[in-house]
Amino acid sequence: MRLLVCGGAGFIGSTFARQRLLEHGDEVTVLDKLTYAGREENFHDFAERPGFSFQRGAIEDPDAVAGAIAAAEPDAIVNFAAETHVDRSIAEPDAFVRTHALGTYVLLEAARTLKGTGEHGLRYLQVSTDEVYGSIEQGTFTEESPLRPSSPYSATKTGADLLVQSYFHTYGLPAVICRGSNNFGPYQYPEKLIPLMILNALHGDRLPVYGDGMQVRNWIHAGDFARAIGHVLAHGVPGEVYNAGGPDECPNIEVVKRIIELTGAEESLIEYVTDRPGHDRRYSLSSEKVRALGWSPQVRFAEGLEETVAWYRENAWWWEPIRSGDYREYYQRQYGLGLS
Numbered sequence: 281m282r283l284l285v286c287g288g289a290g291f292i293g294s295t296f297a298r299q300r301l302l303e304h305g306d307e308v309t310v311l312d313k314l315t316y317a318g319r320e321e322n323f324h325d326f327a328e329r330p331g332f333s334f335q336r337g338a339i340e341d342p343d344a345v346a347g348a349i350a351a352a353e354p355d356a357i358v359n360f361a362a363e364t365h366v367d368r369s370i371a372e373p374d375a376f377v378r379t380h381a382l383g384t385y386v387l388l389e390a391a392r393t394l395k396g397t398g399e400h401g402l403r404y405l406q407v408s409t410d411e412v413y414g415s416i417e418q419g420t421f422t423e424e425s426p427l428r429p430s431s432p433y434s435a436t437k438t439g440a441d442l443l444v445q446s447y448f449h450t451y452g453l454p455a456v457i458c459r460g461s462n463n464f465g466p467y468q469y470p471e472k473l474i475p476l477m478i479l480n481a482l483h484g485d486r487l488p489v490y491g492d493g494m495q496v497r498n499w500i501h502a503g504d505f506a507r508a509i510g511h512v513l514a515h516g517v518p519g520e521v522y523n524a525g526g527p528d529e530c531p532n533i534e535v536v537k538r539i540i541e542l543t544g545a546e547e548s549l550i551e552y553v554t555d556r557p558g559h560d561r562r563y564s565l566s567s568e569k570v571r572a573l574g575w576s577p578q579v580r581f582a583e584g585l586e587e588t589v590a591w592y593r594e595n596a597w598w599w600e601p602i603r604s605g606d607y608r609e610y611y612q613r614q615y616g617l618g619l620s
């Protein structure tokens with residue numbers, strides 16, 4: 281298959297690109313704007329492989345999208361491109377609106393035009409999130425649950441999902457949506473909970489925990505989510521939504537304590553800080569529909585976390601340039617704490 285992977289220089293997009301290229305023999309073209317979170321370092325082990333190419337450009341730029349499509353001649357477009365940090369969406373929502381609303385629209389228009397001319401019938405897959413459903417105290421969200429996003433991040437992701445569905449209903453674009461729960465694993469930018477805590481613990485820096493730390497998340501390994509996306513692309517029914525949740529739930533404070541154990545850090549490094557405004561208490565996804573297509577998650581949280589800690593320990597080349605760059609200012613602004 282020939283794939284155009286938008287946002288493929290980020291954490292999950294690069295995991296998906298690696299999997300499709302190395303395990304499935306697909307041809308992969310990545311289109312990515314390279315925001316602070318997008319990095320060519322994420323291609324280090326497959327950049328030179330035949331069948332891989334990279335185009336730098338924004339999904340909201342019709343010329344960049346047309347150029348990438350001409351180069352890739354894709355059978356499918358998979359859209360990971362997004363601003364993904366909820367805290368940043370609270371401080372500066374504009375890039376979220378531009379990328380999620382305008383960017384998704386530009387991609388859908390390009391896909392709609394191609395649909396009429398492509399030999400094999402182009403598929404479109406939108407990568408989405410459990411955050412579109414909002415918070416749930418008990419039970420799990422299914423694909424039929426109401427959409428109740430609570431941050432500018434999740435609201436703009438929801439808008440993009442609705443636009444994708446409208447292109448299926450209005451123009452017959454064979455589009456599917458795959459909504460993942462909280463991802464973790466190698467190559468995740470250190471502003472997110474797990475890599476932030478791992479790197480701070482390894483450096484003996486404070487471990488900032490929002491509120492009481494009892495926010496519960498349903499953790500999925502990025503390799504499992506990438507496989508779910510490939511599975512939905514191959515077997516999903518056009519117009520449908522598929523949730524892909526991880527096998528384990530865990531409150532944030534418990535995640536932090538496990539990281540302390542795995543790194544040998546001191547528990548006294550934990551510092552409770554003012555909670556994020558509108559912080560959702562619990563996310564939980566039912567994945568019955570995608571399981572019925574034959575996918576199931578392979579990595580349990582405990583073993584995946586241990587491997588992830590080991591990866592960050594062994595790959596300082598990857599995170600050192602981030603931790604010594606603009607990230608330091610972001611971190612100081614966000615938590616009022618310094619990094620060593």
Ligand SMILES: NC(=O)c1ccc[n+]([C@@H]2O[C@H](COP(=O)([O-])OP(=O)(O)OC[C@H]3O[C@@H](n4cnc5c(N)ncnc54)[C@H](O)[C@@H]3O)[C@@H](O)[C@H]2O)c1
Pocket residue numbers: 286287288289290291292293311312313314315316317318319337338339340359360361362363364365378379383407408409410437459460461462463464469
């Ligand atoms: N990380 C999670 O826990 C999680 C969970 C469920 C769903 N998702 C979704 O998965 C996707 C990928 O998330 P991630 O964690 O890998 O994010 P990430 O922040 O690591 O990567 C996002 C990538 O998109 C690129 N990008 C941003 N704006 C762009 C634009 N306008 N044009 C082109 N490229 C652009 C960035 O440069 C970066 O490479 C997102 O759509 C996100 O909503 C993430």
